Amino acid sequence: MQGLIQVAGVIDQAEADLIREEGADWLGFALRLPAKNEDLSEADAAAIVKEIQPEHRGVVITYLTDAEEIKTFCEELGVTAIQLHGDVTGEELRKLRRIAPDLYVLKSLVVKQDNLDELTTIVDEAAEWVDMFITDTFNPATGAKGATGLLHDWSISAELVRISPKPLMLAGGLNPDNVAAAITEVRPAAVDAHTGLEDPVTRRKDRTKVRKFVQEARRAFAELERGAKA
Numbered sequence: 001m002q003g004l005i006q007v008a009g010v011i012d013q014a015e016a017d018l019i020r021e022e023g024a025d026w027l028g029f030a031l032r033l034p035a036k037n038e039d040l041s042e043a044d045a046a047a048i049v050k051e052i053q054p055e056h057r058g059v060v061i062t063y064l065t066d067a068e069e070i071k072t073f074c075e076e077l078g079v080t081a082i083q084l085h086g087d088v089t090g091e092e093l094r095k096l097r098r099i100a101p102d103l104y105v106l107k108s109l110v111v112k113q114d115n116l117d118e119l120t121t122i123v124d125e126a127a128e129w130v131d132m133f134i135t136d137t138f139n140p141a142t143g144a145k146g147a148t149g150l151l152h153d154w155s156i157s158a159e160l161v162r163i164s165p166k167p168l169m170l171a172g173g174l175n176p177d178n179v180a181a182a183i184t185e186v187r188p189a190a191v192d193a194h195t196g197l198e199d200p201v202t203r204r205k206d207r208t209k210v211r212k213f214v215q216e217a218r219r220a221f222a223e224l225e226r227g228a229k230a
């Protein structure tokens with residue numbers, strides 16, 4: 001699982017193809033969000049997921065918090081991984097593991113200014129029931145907990161990497177120009193980006209940005225591994 005690259009916010013088949021062609025591992029589909037501002041329909045997402053080959057993986061990014069609803073939704077879409085950005089309780093995470101033991105669960109840790117203690121408690125309570133954590137940035141101006149395009153204090157994510165018994169994916173404002181530095185500083189198992197890979201005018205993924213993001217991330221992960229072996 002070390003050195004994994006996810007690109008989030010898939011809009012359509014062409015974008016999914018672009019992301020796979022440029023070498024990212026996982027594709028994130030943002031669905032069932034509170035503001036109902038999804039980029040694609042659930043039917044379109046299911047059709048794209050169906051075509052994803054085993055070397056890649058479709059991940060649903062959502063604010064759902066009810067274990068039964070999450071399980072049913074994943075089955076409907078045909079996905080085997082879910083990224084939970086809502087305030088899902090430990091009880092629901094435990095239930096989800098019980099009713100969907102093969103579902104790969106990522107739990108978000110929303111980084112604010114001074115909430116390391118709060119996030120540490122979430123890691124302690126949730127680690128048994130999830131497969132990976134993802135740190136993402138809170139935007140106090142909008143209340144958004146993901147796809148903000150904003151960086152957060154990487155020292156918080158680095159500390160969470162140190163204390164977490166489960167691997168951690170770093171997200172929040174990553175782009176081709178900062179992903180290598182982020183990997184070097186935080187030492188995550190995975191990275192993930194959405195808005196930093198888009199063309200600002202069309203709001204679609206920019207092939208050159210996705211390519212450079214993947215290249216830079218692969219290079220930085222390889223350096224980490226070399227350092228770990230030395």
Ligand SMILES: O=C(O)c1ccccc1N[C@@H]1O[C@H](COP(=O)(O)O)[C@@H](O)[C@H]1O
Pocket residue numbers: 007008009028030033061085136145146147148149150171172173174192193194195196
């Ligand atoms: O991708 C989305 O639309 C989304 C919506 C709601 C919550 C999370 C979402 N995406 C996640 O946020 C990170 C960071 O985004 P950005 O790079 O800062 O724009 C993204 O990678 C998704 O995992």
